Amino acid sequence: xxxxxxxxxxxxxxxxxxxxxxxxxxxxxxxxxxxxxxxxxxxxxxxxxxxxxxxxxxxxxxxxxxxxxxxxxxxxxxxxxxxxxxxxxxxxxxxxxxxxxxxxxxxxxxxxxxxxxxxxxxxxxxxxxxxxxxxxxxxxxxxxxxxxxxxxxxxxxxxxxxxxxxxxxxxxxxxxxxxxxxxxxxxxxxxxxxxxxxxxxxxxxxxxxxxxxxxxxxxxxxxxxxxxxxxxxxxxxxxxxxxxxxxxxxxxxxxxxxxxxxxxxxxxxxxxxxxxxxxxxxxxxxxxxxxxxxxxxx
Numbered sequence: 001x002x003x004x005x006x007x008x009x010x011x012x013x014x015x016x017x018x019x020x021x022x023x024x025x026x027x028x029x030x031x032x033x034x035x036x037x038x039x040x041x042x043x044x045x046x047x048x049x050x051x052x053x054x055x056x057x058x059x060x061x062x063x064x065x066x067x068x069x070x071x072x073x074x075x076x077x078x079x080x081x082x083x084x085x086x087x088x089x090x091x092x093x094x095x096x097x098x099x100x101x102x103x104x105x106x107x108x109x110x111x112x113x114x115x116x117x118x119x120x121x122x123x124x125x126x127x128x129x130x131x132x133x134x135x136x137x138x139x140x141x142x143x144x145x146x147x148x149x150x151x152x153x154x155x156x157x158x159x160x161x162x163x164x165x166x167x168x169x170x171x172x173x174x175x176x177x178x179x180x181x182x183x184x185x186x187x188x189x190x191x192x193x194x195x196x197x198x199x200x201x202x203x204x205x206x207x208x209x210x211x212x213x214x215x216x217x218x219x220x221x222x223x224x225x226x227x228x229x230x231x232x233x234x235x236x237x238x239x240x241x242x243x244x245x246x247x248x249x250x251x252x253x254x255x256x257x258x259x260x261x262x263x264x265x266x267x268x269x270x271x272x273x274x275x276x277x278x279x280x281x282x283x284x285x286x287x288x289x290x291x292x293x294x295x296x297x298x
Contacts, residue, residue, distance in 0.1 A: 016064065
């Protein structure tokens with residue numbers, strides 16, 4: 001390795017149900033290893049591509065032990081964050097339970113922060129736990145492993161080359177393999193954000209059921225379904241004007257639809273404006289009765 005390169009050692013220990021046995025089905029092993037490698041390759045998207053590579057080391061005995069090395073540049077901000085991300089990604093595979101966090105920071109905000117600041121442990125967990133692609137790799141791993149009856153548990157150990165006292169260990173027993181498998185053809189994750197800001201690009205001013213408007217949210221262009229009928233009535237009655245820079249303060253529901261049984265199918269994200277609290281262009285405001293009025297001049 002070069003001077004600036006740094007290695008995380010990842011050991012995956014497959015404990016077998018026969019004392020002294022050191023072999024398992026080759027096809028199952030290769031399928032499982034592929035899911036781990038695909039997951040590690042996937043999380044490198046959060047880093048500049050030139051700082052990371054994945055190597056395999058000689059396998060140890062004692063059940064079946066897989067030895068991987070993740071090589072990256074620790075001296076960069078992204079490199080320091082990568083340690084947290086790798087730890088959490090591997091824990092996602094081998095922790096018996098997932099500790100879901102009440103995420104007040106979006107994954108997009110965390111990814112943007114990584115360009116200039118170090119991540120906290122909680123932010124790394126949010127980034128990993130909210131990644132639907134990683135969830136599908138975990139599910140595919142255990143779909144393969146559950147058929148290998150000689151494996152009674154799997155343990156992961158992550159250590160740093162210059163800090164072998166700080167070791168991250170996670171272990172899962174066979175009875176918990178099934179909890180890691182996504183069984184639905186379609187999974188829907190729903191998140192509601194109160195009093196957020198949506199900028200209007202192109203409203204639909206012709207009356208219709210469940211109109212979709214082109215908007216900007218968190219710096220991204222979205223199509224949002226407007227589900228506030230009181231607000232729509234005022235739009236169709238021309239009580240609401242639309243100028244450049246018009247924005248809504250509203251409650252926004254975001255539904256993320258993933259396809260656990262189809263890793264290659266991209267997630268679908270849908271947006272719904274549920275309740276418009278304020279419409280703003282500098283000239284109007286909304287009262288509790290949701291009637292827009294002109295702002296009184298002092």
